[in-house]
Amino acid sequence: MTMTDKKYPGLYIHVPFCPGKCPYCDFYSFIPKGDIVKEYVAETQRRLKETDLCFDSVYFGGGTPDKIGADNIKLLLGCVNFTSGAEITVECNPSDTGRENSAFDFETLRQAGVNRISMGLQSAVDSERRKLGRLSGVKEVQRAVEKIKSAGIENISLDVMLGIPDQTLETLDETLGFCVSSGASHISAYILKIEQNTPFYRMREKLNLPDDDTAGEMYLHTTGYLGAHGFKQYEISNFSKPGYESRHNLKYWRCEEYLGIGPAAHSYLNGRRFYCPADIDSYLAGAEPVDDGEGGGEEEYIMLALRLSEGLIFEKYEKRFGKKVTDEAVNYAKFLESKGLVCVSEKNISLTPRGFLVSNSVIGGILERNSP
Amino acid sequence: MSVDKNKIRNFCIIAHIDHGKSTLADRLLELTNSVALRDMTAQLLDKMDLERERGITIKAHPVKLNYKALDGSEYALNLIDTPGHVDFNYEVSRSLAACEGAILIVDATQGVEAQTLANTYLALDHDLEIVPVINKIDLPSADPERVAKEVEDVIGLDCSEAPRVSAKTGENVAEVLEQIVKLIPPPVADDNLPCRALIFDSVYDSYKGVIVYVRIVEGKIKPGDTLRMMATGAEFTVVETGYMRAQDPEPCPELTAGEVGYITASIKTVSDARVGDTVTTVQNPASEPLPGYRKVNPMVFCGIYPADGADYENLRDALEKLQLNDAALSYEPETSGALGFGFRCGFLGLLHLEIIQERLEREYDLDLVTTIPSVIYKINLTDGTTIEIDNPTHYPDPSIIASCEEPFTDAHIYSPAEYVGTIMDLCQDRRGVFKNMDYITPERVDIHYELPLNEIIYDFFDSLKSRTRGYASFDYEICDYRESKLVKLDVLLNGDVVDALSFIIHSDKAYAKARKIAERLKDNIPRQMFEIPIQIGIGGKIIARETVKAMRKDVLAKCYGGDITRKKKLLEKQKEGKKRMRHFGTVEVPQEAFMAVLKLDDND
Numbered sequence: 001m002t003m004t005d006k007k008y009p010g011l012y013i014h015v016p017f018c019p020g021k022c023p024y025c026d027f028y029s030f031i032p033k034g035d036i037v038k039e040y041v042a043e044t045q046r047r048l049k050e051t052d053l054c055f056d057s058v059y060f061g062g063g064t065p066d067k068i069g070a071d072n073i074k075l076l077l078g079c080v081n082f083t084s085g086a087e088i089t090v091e092c093n094p095s096d097t098g099r100e101n102s103a104f105d106f107e108t109l110r111q112a113g114v115n116r117i118s119m120g121l122q123s124a125v126d127s128e129r130r131k132l133g134r135l136s137g138v139k140e141v142q143r144a145v146e147k148i149k150s151a152g153i154e155n156i157s158l159d160v161m162l163g164i165p166d167q168t169l170e171t172l173d174e175t176l177g178f179c180v181s182s183g184a185s186h187i188s189a190y191i192l193k194i195e196q197n198t199p200f201y202r203m204r205e206k207l208n209l210p211d212d213d214t215a216g217e218m219y220l221h222t223t224g225y226l227g228a229h230g231f232k233q234y235e236i237s238n239f240s241k242p243g244y245e246s247r248h249n250l251k252y253w254r255c256e257e258y259l260g261i262g263p264a265a266h267s268y269l270n271g272r273r274f275y276c277p278a279d280i281d282s283y284l285a286g287a288e289p290v291d292d293g294e295g296g297g298e299e300e301y302i303m304l305a306l307r308l309s310e311g312l313i314f315e316k317y318e319k320r321f322g323k324k325v326t327d328e329a330v331n332y333a334k335f336l337e338s339k340g341l342v343c344v345s346e347k348n349i350s351l352t353p354r355g356f357l358v359s360n361s362v363i364g365g366i367l368e369r370n371s372p
Numbered sequence: 373m374s375v376d377k378n379k380i381r382n383f384c385i386i387a388h389i390d391h392g393k394s395t396l397a398d399r400l401l402e403l404t405n406s407v408a409l410r411d412m413t414a415q416l417l418d419k420m421d422l423e424r425e426r427g428i429t430i431k432a433h434p435v436k437l438n439y440k441a442l443d444g445s446e447y448a449l450n451l452i453d454t455p456g457h458v459d460f461n462y463e464v465s466r467s468l469a470a471c472e473g474a475i476l477i478v479d480a481t482q483g484v485e486a487q488t489l490a491n492t493y494l495a496l497d498h499d500l501e502i503v504p505v506i507n508k509i510d511l512p513s514a515d516p517e518r519v520a521k522e523v524e525d526v527i528g529l530d531c532s533e534a535p536r537v538s539a540k541t542g543e544n545v546a547e548v549l550e551q552i553v554k555l556i557p558p559p560v561a562d563d564n565l566p567c568r569a570l571i572f573d574s575v576y577d578s579y580k581g582v583i584v585y586v587r588i589v590e591g592k593i594k595p596g597d598t599l600r601m602m603a604t605g606a607e608f609t610v611v612e613t614g615y616m617r618a619q620d621p622e623p624c625p626e627l628t629a630g631e632v633g634y635i636t637a638s639i640k641t642v643s644d645a646r647v648g649d650t651v652t653t654v655q656n657p658a659s660e661p662l663p664g665y666r667k668v669n670p671m672v673f674c675g676i677y678p679a680d681g682a683d684y685e686n687l688r689d690a691l692e693k694l695q696l697n698d699a700a701l702s703y704e705p706e707t708s709g710a711l712g713f714g715f716r717c718g719f720l721g722l723l724h725l726e727i728i729q730e731r732l733e734r735e736y737d738l739d740l741v742t743t744i745p746s747v748i749y750k751i752n753l754t755d756g757t758t759i760e761i762d763n764p765t766h767y768p769d770p771s772i773i774a775s776c777e778e779p780f781t782d783a784h785i786y787s788p789a790e791y792v793g794t795i796m797d798l799c800q801d802r803r804g805v806f807k808n809m810d811y812i813t814p815e816r817v818d819i820h821y822e823l824p825l826n827e828i829i830y831d832f833f834d835s836l837k838s839r840t841r842g843y844a845s846f847d848y849e850i851c852d853y854r855e856s857k858l859v860k861l862d863v864l865l866n867g868d869v870v871d872a873l874s875f876i877i878h879s880d881k882a883y884a885k886a887r888k889i890a891e892r893l894k895d896n897i898p899r900q901m902f903e904i905p906i907q908i909g910i911g912g913k914i915i916a917r918e919t920v921k922a923m924r925k926d927v928l929a930k931c932y933g934g935d936i937t938r939k940k941k942l943l944e945k946q947k948e949g950k951k952r953m954r955h956f957g958t959v960e961v962p963q964e965a966f967m968a969v970l971k972l973d974d975n976d
Contacts, residue, residue: 012934190929190930191925191927191929193928193929193930212923212924212925213924213925215924215925216924216925217924219925219927236927236929237929237930251934252934252936258934260934264935265934266934266935266936266937267934268934273936275935292937299943300936300940303936303939303940303943304936304939332958335958336901336902339901339902341901341902355901356927357924357925357926357927358901358922358923358924358925358926358927359926359927359928360926360927360928360942360946361900361901361923361926361946362901363943364943364946364947364950365901367943368947368950
């Protein structure tokens with residue numbers, strides 16, 4: 001193996017703290033109290049030092065990583081062995097970091113090696129933002145972007161939500177317009193899914209949510225709009241200017257290795273999947289991760305690959321598994337091509353935006369026909 | 373030691389459904405100490421769970437009761453419990469032929485019903501002495517005197533002596549035993565004539581082989597004799613003879629003329645001991661069989677498929693086993709483009725079909741898909757030949773059809789007079805031809821229609837029951853084939869014919885039905901990745917269409933922090949869901965959608 005072929009794993013650090021709970025969110029996070037942040041940082045440092053791996057991507061996700069402060073992030077990164085060109089991302093909440101008097105220091109982040117910031121914009125329409133439980137207005141987001149840039153971090157990603165309460169194609173245009181003109185280099189656009197155990201689930205009848213058809217239309221509209229403004233779609237929900245694809249997230253979809261640290265963080269290393277349970281107490285007590293079985297099998301590989309615009313690349317699949325995608329699966333994909341959902345070439349099978357929109361069915365159908 | 377023929381009584385119990393036949397049989401068993409009280413479960417003779425649950429008898433069970441009568445003598449009473457449904461009329465007739473008398477039970481709250489009459493006429497055809505019994509006198513609404521008069525008026529039986537009983541409480545049931553001894557004649561029987569025994573039922577036992585229930589009419593049979601089945605010619609050596617008791621069988625050295633009992637002879641399948649066949653012995657052979665045998669032919673057909681294709685072998689084994697015990701069941705393998713491998717099965721009627729289906733599902737734990745039942749149609753082709761088809765798939769190209777014929781039945785419906793209007797609406801709607809209407813009493817009518825069989829097998833009885841709040845009863849007999857304007861409806865999904873949903877229907881009804889089917893499919897097929905046209909056609913002509921719109925959104929947008937478990941779970945769930953799906957080319961149809969179309973009835 002030559003040096004250029006060397007595959008480095010990614011590192012994911014889950015920061016489970018939030019200033020408040022958004023009504024649609026069911027990820028593991030809570031409002032920190034007492035010394036918990038300190039304890040969390042200490043335990044995370046300890047765990048980071050345990051590994052001698054070298055990473056080419058580091059991702060602080062949450063929760064709200066900025067909640068532990070730039071200095072702590074720097075402290076943690078100090079425990080990490082990463083390559084010189086590594087992509088280092090921190091998710092930030094514009095409500096905190098974009099406030100006029102915010103003490104959050106992006107400069108420190110940059111010095112620590114952070115070169116990418118991902119922020120949850122969700123919507124650029126303040127009334128929609130309020131419904132999503134966003135504490136700040138779009139003005140704060142704009143200010144955060146400016147602060148990040150003036151700190152010398154150029155690679156900024158914004159999250160946008162589709163199918164949120166009161167949203168229309170017109171208000172969506174406003175949000176997308178904001179993204180495009182903000183100077184972001186990467187945009188994630190997720191269709192809101194109402195999860196059980198969230199306030200939104202309980203209120204769902206009263207939320208004035210766009211129906212499925214409208215949400216689908218919003219998705220297609222978004223792919224078209226961003227495409228026209230220089231953002232190339234590279235995954236179901238992800239768009240970027242050329243060269244700004246998230247290296248870290250690509251690892252997930254390409255079935256490459258990553259280590260996850262922090263409560264509720266998932267890992268895929270040495271062919272195994274495992275995770276830290278979503279429980280801060282056991283995390284702080286040094287609990288071992290829980291095994292989640294073998295990973296990276298054919299089914300998983302295809303399921304993840306088809307989320308990408310590059311799709312399922314035959315050559316890679318054959319190299320990895322020593323066999324071909326079945327004729328039945330390819331023929332089915334060709335049938336779906338006739339319905340405008342899939343593209344099949346000599347090299348790969350990939351989904352069109354319309355295919356992405358019904359990707360659960362498309363992927364399920366292809367997988368079903370690829371099993372022995 | 374020879375049996376005193378004068379002390380034998382062979383009888384059956386006939387009644388309309390739910391008039392208390394099995395309960396009375398239970399009481400007779402108790403009174404003759406045939407069963408210890410602690411072993412008594414309700415409807416002891418109905419051995420199958422299904423029989424108990426549905427309150428109907430499917431198989432004929434004989435049981436020998438020892439009764440010491442008031443005259444001081446000991447009598448052998450042979451009770452033959454008969455099936456009680458029109459589907460099994462032939463079996464009933466063979467059971468009756470084994471008897472000299474019949475107890476006719478009439479419900480004191482309901483009076484004469486369709487099968488009261490049908491069964492009585494059958495019994496009279498066999499010259500049976502009929503002993504009327506008015507049952508359910510314990511019920512508040514019982515009116516035994518009115519019902520007794522009705523029996524006298526309608527059937528012409530003297531009811532002055534008829535016991536008024538409650539089989540439920542046991543009140544007056546002893547009188548019934550006395551009447552059996554007094555009124556039913558002993559068999560006329562000669563042990564020295566060539567052997568002739570009537571098979572009135574047979575059951576398969578995995579240890580003994582087929583147990584053949586017989587009434588010895590003339591001659592005798594003992595272990596070691598060589599039996600010959602006169603219709604099939606098959607020969608067997610008798611292993612055991614005996615009497616059926618309420619619980620365990622009781623072997624005996626020989627069965628002689630006039631007696632009812634069982635024979636085992638290492639017979640492998642019930643089709644070698646067909647109901648109605650005559651058994652003789654090679655040692656003392658008869659030259660002529662007893663009259664009345666006919667091979668029963670299935671009237672109603674449908675495809676039965678395993679919901680999970682992997683169960684095909686299990687289904688075949690199950691059918692094989694059921695057939696061991698049911699000579700009327702026929703099956704042969706068939707393949708459907710839509711449903712895969714399955715069987716075309718033939719039944720005596722719809723009840724028979726339902727029973728088999730339920731037994732397959734219950735006793736063999738199979739998940740089934742059944743296609744729309746069909747009758748046998750005669751298709752006259754333009755080249756002068758005629759073909760018979762029981763499967764719509766075999767329906768020929770309309771251009772070579774000269775004419776079609778379908779079976780008609782002679783049907784009688786007995787009902788309170790107030791429902792005449794709604795019953796006639798129903799029959800008219802089912803293409804019935806009105807024959808006449810008799811007032812049995814001022815309140816009760818006998819409506820006589822000729823109805824096409826294919827209209828009856830399809831949900832007729834349920835519709836009748838719901839229109840008459842359960843008060844109407846119904847009986848039918850196949851009469852003849854008549855020319856009819858029949859067409860075949862094809863269902864096309866995404867342009868492909870779904871063979872399992874094709875069926876033959878009268879052309880006047882085709883359009884309405886086609887629209888219903890299309891609607892029903894549209895409502896039951898979940899949206900899929902692409903638009904699915906549903907078309908219903910006759911030949912190449914589409915007469916109804918609907919569209920299942922494409923689903924717009926089915927995506928898991930986010931794979932957070934490398935956590936792919938949700939995605940995997942979703943995939944598992946999807947796979948689970950697919951098991952309930954049928955593939956029609958590229959379209960997936962849930963089993964429920966299928967059933968929704970197959971079960972489409974008049975009320976839809």
